[in-house]
Amino acid sequence: MVSTTNSPASLQLQPHQAQLQQSPVPPASSTSSVTSLQKPQDALLPPPSTPFDAPLVNGDTTPPSTTTRPTAHKKPTFTTRLSRMFSQKDSNVESRESTPRSSIVEKVPEPTPEEGSDRPRPANPSRTSSKTERSGMRNGSKSEASKKEDGTPLPPRRFWVDENGEHQHMLKGVKRQEKLSDMVRDFLGGKKKAHHEDQPLSLMSNWVDQIKNERHRMASDQKGGPNSAVTLVEKYGKCQEIVGRGAFGIVRIAHKTDPADAKHEQLYAVKEFRRRPQEDAKKYSKRLNSEFCISSSLRHPNIIHTLDLLTDAKGDFCEVMEFCAGGDLYSLVLANGKLEVAEADCYFLQLMRGVEYIHEMGVAHRDLKPENLLLTTHGALKITDFGNGECFRMAWETEAHMTAGLCGSAPYIAPEEYTDKEFDPRAVDVWACGVIYMAMRTGRHLWRIAKRDDDEFYENYIRGRKSEEGYAPIETLHRARCRNVIYSILDPIASRRISAHQVLNSEWGKGIKVCRAGEEGL
Numbered sequence: 001m002v003s004t005t006n007s008p009a010s011l012q013l014q015p016h017q018a019q020l021q022q023s024p025v026p027p028a029s030s031t032s033s034v035t036s037l038q039k040p041q042d043a044l045l046p047p048p049s050t051p052f053d054a055p056l057v058n059g060d061t062t063p064p065s066t067t068t069r070p071t072a073h074k075k076p077t078f079t080t081r082l083s084r085m086f087s088q089k090d091s092n093v094e095s096r097e098s099t100p101r102s103s104i105v106e107k108v109p110e111p112t113p114e115e116g117s118d119r120p121r122p123a124n125p126s127r128t129s130s131k132t133e134r135s136g137m138r139n140g141s142k143s144e145a146s147k148k149e150d151g152t153p154l155p156p157r158r159f160w161v162d163e164n165g166e167h168q169h170m171l172k173g174v175k176r177q178e179k180l181s182d183m184v185r186d187f188l189g190g191k192k193k194a195h196h197e198d199q200p201l202s203l204m205s206n207w208v209d210q211i212k213n214e215r216h217r218m219a220s221d222q223k224g225g226p227n228s229a230v231t232l233v234e235k236y237g238k239c240q241e242i243v244g245r246g247a248f249g250i251v252r253i254a255h256k257t258d259p260a261d262a263k264h265e266q267l268y269a270v271k272e273f274r275r276r277p278q279e280d281a282k283k284y285s286k287r288l289n290s291e292f293c294i295s296s297s298l299r300h301p302n303i304i305h306t307l308d309l310l311t312d313a314k315g316d317f318c319e320v321m322e323f324c325a326g327g328d329l330y331s332l333v334l335a336n337g338k339l340e341v342a343e344a345d346c347y348f349l350q351l352m353r354g355v356e357y358i359h360e361m362g363v364a365h366r367d368l369k370p371e372n373l374l375l376t377t378h379g380a381l382k383i384t385d386f387g388n389g390e391c392f393r394m395a396w397e398t399e400a401h402m403t404a405g406l407c408g409s410a411p412y413i414a415p416e417e418y419t420d421k422e423f424d425p426r427a428v429d430v431w432a433c434g435v436i437y438m439a440m441r442t443g444r445h446l447w448r449i450a451k452r453d454d455d456e457f458y459e460n461y462i463r464g465r466k467s468e469e470g471y472a473p474i475e476t477l478h479r480a481r482c483r484n485v486i487y488s489i490l491d492p493i494a495s496r497r498i499s500a501h502q503v504l505n506s507e508w509g510k511g512i513k514v515c516r517a518g519e520e521g522l
């Protein structure tokens, strides 16, 4: 039986994590120097960080250590490794299936002859299945889990399965942020520090500098006060609390009172764009317009709904979006450690639906990462931040344009981006989705950077995926059909990688249950 609650965070290692630790991480060289600052979740919080994030400019072919993207300056270099949080119990027990060797992902492109040995690995036929394991979590109503045996209240559950087999999410962004604040306080106060400082792939690594940096920025923000543009305020209400920070902008909640019912407020997220250093007015407005043009033309339950682009009193552009009160996926994983299997699967499927949709529309995101996946309180996932978005096919075209250059955050960047050759931007989005899925399932990154010479974890992966044993972190995904899809997504040969459409049509993809909120985007 598996708990479905927000289990108390602990610092336990999972087996594959222990295994990972045995491999010393190469000294933080190129990757550490491009570590990027992550977004804070609210005004109280320092920005959570992934240790190896490196936002890189589209078209920038310099190595990550010398990224030229101005946004990288917001994210300081970190070498300090802090602790991470893992669920105390292994709450991710999932079904083990016996799948015949031939049963791999449907419609997975056939390997090219020269790559024949490196293909989605067959299932281990010795794996057994069990009904209990298949359920993957404790069933029951929300109230059922509200008290412990001794009568003391349990923390509210973020995920559970109803008796009818449907699951539900209940996310409290603010609560999670409080938890993160506590963690920050602990770290600053010197508590819990040493235990896992040296975990190389921790999502929690390298916080301290970010915390300092964030405090500094918050102090300077308070001087300017909230956005006060009349038109913006009139249309969407007053911008108040900060819900997030990006590279050069902050995101606030605007509260608009319903004219028909003064008791009701409509909330919007307002992203304020700041000009990057060395960005002239023309470039600035072009950047924002292209982000706005892309995002406002997309309508899908799993894509953030962008409503408007306005300037505020200071002349800064502000993008108005629907507000997602559940926070972002990064904070969820950071605060809770690895997610439940069905929970992660639900988010993953929503992500793939969003990605399939944008690809059909001729748009690649090019910066998919948990920070850019927003959640509603009921668990609808929405892709946001099209600042690096790319139109690879115009409406009148049938063929996709290839692209070149590094773009995104290091742990999520596909290997072909490090080559001089042009590549399909859709495939790099799909690669990032595979890394994101693994982050949800393990609570950590697979590697710092997908470069064999620079990252031992990635090197091990490339070797492992060809071997009978497979790659340990992926092998912990007990369902063969799931593993096969993940291996097919994380195929280092981009031309062979499966598409979002194929993921959705795989045996595993078709079997994933999405919650109602996720179906409807509510």
Ligand SMILES: Nc1ncnc2c1ncn2[C@@H]1O[C@H](COP(=O)(O)OP(=O)(O)OP(=O)(O)O)[C@@H](O)[C@H]1O
Binding pocket: 039, 040, 041, 055, 071, 243, 244, 245, 246, 247, 248, 249, 251, 269, 271, 304, 321, 322, 323, 324, 325, 327, 328, 367, 371, 372, 374, 384, 385, 387
């Ligand atoms: N619509 C929204 N609802 C709720 N929170 C949001 C919304 N949009 C953004 N946020 C929060 O703000 C954070 C920063 O937003 P976003 O990624 O769009 O900024 P950015 O400047 O483009 O970031 P970067 O360029 O660093 O990737 C998000 O990670 C999220 O936590």
